[in-house]
Amino acid sequence: MNDGNPLNMMPAYKRNLLKDPPHLLKNFHYEDVLGFLELGREEKFQKGETVVNENDRVSSAYLIAEGKVGVWRDGIQLAVLEEGSFIGETFLFSKQNRMAKVISENQSVLLSFERYDVLSFFRKKPEKLFNIFTKNIIEIQQKKINNMNSQLLNLKRRLLSGDNW
Template sequence: MTRSDSNKLNMMPLYMRNLLKDPPHLLKNFHYEDVLSFLELGNEERFLRGETIVNEHDRVQTAYLVGEGKVGVWKDEIQLAVLDEGSFIGETFLFSKQNRMAKVVCEENAILLAFQRYDVLNYFRRRPEKLFNIFTKNIIEIQQKKIENMNIQLLNLKKRLLGNESWK
């Protein structure tokens, strides 16, 4: 790392340094420089507890990375998940032009990085194709994990509905 890189790093907010030190799963297997340049695409947005970040049925144009704080994912007044530092919201935004499926609300004061579809697509157009392939693979892994978690929740609900509480 050059002196100028070191100075740049020291001037970054703590949450950015933490994301560089421990990159989110979506950026797994990116080189340090690629993680840094990708994070720099994001626009910092600050939210207070209780503020809505995205509404259900909003058009998907933006993905968010939680830099600091916690956000909740809600559907029909039921909290589906709580996401914290390093979690992405709407990571399939490059591939889907559909509407949001859930509402996201700030659970505690938070700083998020907002990534616009157009900016991210241009970013990958200027990089080796391999980097986009890694990014796509990471999205697939994240989606597989979400499906696995949903299957576990569904199984637990079915067991409870069948009345066998000992299966939890």
């Protein structure tokens, strides 16, 4: 039912992201979350479809709007990312190649954000907003490092204890 309310005319995933913004947009005002989401280009993926390949040049990031994706390197699944997670969130600061392959785990909708568009968005906003964005990226990276350290510690414990896998 269309009652003329602009929120009712946008996809359900965008309404959900506005209601519960992803960590990368934490502490943004509603209007800024909406403006940022509007930058994203919707891309749909089927189960098993590649989102990004390892060694691709980084010029964009992806927000998982619906579904799940797996992060793979050398045939080993490193992580499963769900709705609200970003892929390649350091794209504004790094022009290195992608470090892993990302494959859709089911039917997924991702929003693709290009470096130039995001930088233009922040140039038009108060500097404080970019500082918040940068702080959020650091928090996300710290969480990933903590997770990797926990995984490494568990592997070392298993190796040292002589557990048969």
